[in-house]
Amino acid sequence: MAHDASALPPLQQVATDFAADKQAFHVPWGKAMMWIFLLSDTFIFSCFLISYMNVRITTTVPWPNPSEVFALSLGGEPIPLILIAIMTFVLITSSGTMALAVNYGYRRDKKKTVLLMIATALLGATFVGMQAFEWTKLIVDEGVRPWGNPMGAAQFGSSFFMITGFHGMHVSAGVIYLLVIATRVGTGYYDRHRGGNYEMVEIAGLYWHFVDLVWVFIFAFFYLW
């Protein structure tokens, strides 16, 4: 770029960035596209959560208490929401390992990057496994169906399966995505084809952190509310 607007005051910088006949975002195109994809995904998940809010307001039947529905007894007394809490910690841990993978990627520490990405994918797979357990428990033991359940408002099932199902699908896709990128880092694909630029790791990281971000909202609005 001939001139860089970095030195300008922030708002003038925005004006210069958008007004000039050139690229607006000074980031690799893949990263800009990932952000725009994540923005569209934000709207999809928001539509799910807002329709959940809507049906929960409209129902005249009491909403099942998530604290009791998702309780799990490990030996003795049922502990409220314990599985969901563990899932939350697993996902946060995976976000941490991913952040470190991105960091080591930029330091060109190939081995650590690959190992941390694989750890992230394994934690993601663990999360999906726990979710499969949770779904099985709800469907088989508690009789929750998309059209009704024994505990209360019929809309509970459809909201639950749509929201967590769509999120679980994102986690599963993310696990595959991470393994593909990790393989490419490990086999030296980016060294041969992109001059040793590991920005793909950061882009995969953006997706993974977004999946964690969505879970923060699901945890708060669906499980805790």
Added chain:
Amino acid sequence: MSDAKEGQQHPLTVYLWIWLLLFVLSTFSYLVDYFHLHGLLRWSLIITFMLLKAGFIVAIFMHMAWERLALKFAILLPPLCLLVLIGFMAIEGDYTFITRGAAFLR
């Protein structure tokens, strides 16, 4: 990109601190449920912890804090129109609830 700096390089300690913070905040939000807090206190605590966690993930883990303002605006401002949808659907939901009450619960 001739002016491309070497991506987003930050000290490891930044990530480790945020990681720890996310763990603590998650524990807090779990404790809100564990101690059966109710009413306004419960909701305000849930929302506060949720927004703090979301903020740290976006700002630090997703590097938004270090991106240029143009990208911040392009990504962070559009979701604000969701507030309008939330408002609409809340009003609509209340209306449906009242209608159902009037029609079915007599």
